[in-house]
Amino acid sequence: MIDVKNIHKSFSGVEVLKGISTTFEKGKTNLIIGQSGSGKTVFMKCLLGLFDYEEGTISYDGKIFSNLTEDEKRNLRAEIGMVFQGSALFDSMTIAENVMFPLKMFTKQSKSEMEDRVDFVLKRVNLIDAHNKMPSEASGGMQKRVAIARAIVNKPKYLFCDEPNSGLDPKTAIIIDNLIQEITDEYQIITVINSHDMNSVMEIGEKIVFLKDGLKAWEGSKDNIFKTDNKAVTDFVYSSELMKKVRQMYIEEKK
């Protein structure tokens, strides 16, 4: 379990996170949603220790992250898979080398074992014939999928995804969402996903944390996000015509 208590973070005097507390459990897909600029990426980077925060604690399975030594932090991070919003692929390596990188660094597998594993995960993200392309030759959506493959290749204990399906077509987006949920369930890992895509919320939102202006405005699951009367949430969720119709139908169905 990841336990977050009262995180405050500011950039040159401007407070971006104003005290966020929540927990993320094992085997569940945890979604952080909120408008663009609401602090999702900053929050996730605080979770990973990429940003220092002024106040608050984050503990991974009981161990307080900021109290760990550099080496302990690195050992913990070897068990983390992360998909960055901008993919962050290594542009001096081919796609296959990118995906193989965590295996090369942290396992003692033979070359053929690693290649098999790379083929397997690339197939799971729907990429079969892109092994030898360079990241700069891949489309944005392909890069995203490679980043996901790289994050899951070494069977992480913690999986963080910053908008894993932005820039993907609806069909691929659903494949990726389902993949993340399957992996979470299969390996019983802790998954945290940043998203502002309502499709994902409806597909895989087992726990949803709604951020607004640096505060946690709401918390719940996909089942009760449609029932809540919280103004901030309804504004966000029902901003599109389609979602308004969905709600209408939902309410009528209930009657």
Added chain:
Amino acid sequence: MIYLQNIGTYFLMIVEMFRKPTKWCAMRQLILKDMDDLIIGSLGIVAFISFFVGGVVTIQTALNLDNPFLPKSLIGFATRQSIILEFAPTFISIIMAGKVGSFITSSIGTMRVTEQIDALEVMGINSLNYLVFPKFIALTLYPFVISIAMFLGIYGGLIACVYGGFATLEEYITGIQSEFTPFHVTYAFIKTFVFAFILATIPSYHGFYMKGGALEVGKASTASFVWTSVVIILLNYILTQMLLS
């Protein structure tokens, strides 16, 4: 105040660079790649510059030696001294600060901007060791580059001297062999090693700790060239004072 902080960060970076080494099989590839980029890739420009600057040094010395009582072999002697003592180790290092230094800063800076360094850190890799250490090892070959520069500089002088008709081949050869002090070569290579370390670390520092986007990568490259040159010139002065006087 900010300068003190930067200097502190720089030294902490050097300490961190040697900690938690990356797996050897990966590191070996990185080192070979950096040797290719930084050392092999610089040979062409270094050879070209050394040869022609050697020639110019000789011509200018020859033109200034118009006193008939001075032996013509002084031309060779003066060329050898200026090339071994100053031109090859220092002048070439400044050129390398432009070529190799801006390459290092912009490649590491781009990795910072596109979050590739964060990606390394999140995987639990010591990114400083992963990125900077191989450059440092590759640049331990830098003295070979400087040896080549010394040879070609003196050779370029020879060609210019003989074909320009300033002195005969024998006079030039006598000149470059006269009053040879082996310690001058030691001094030159001590400088070279220090400059190699500077060339690997200061540009890396500017790339690694940069903030912002693509525009700032360009600015960081410029700043890295300026600071690398300044530090090389200052250390050149200090080392010369310490070793030669």
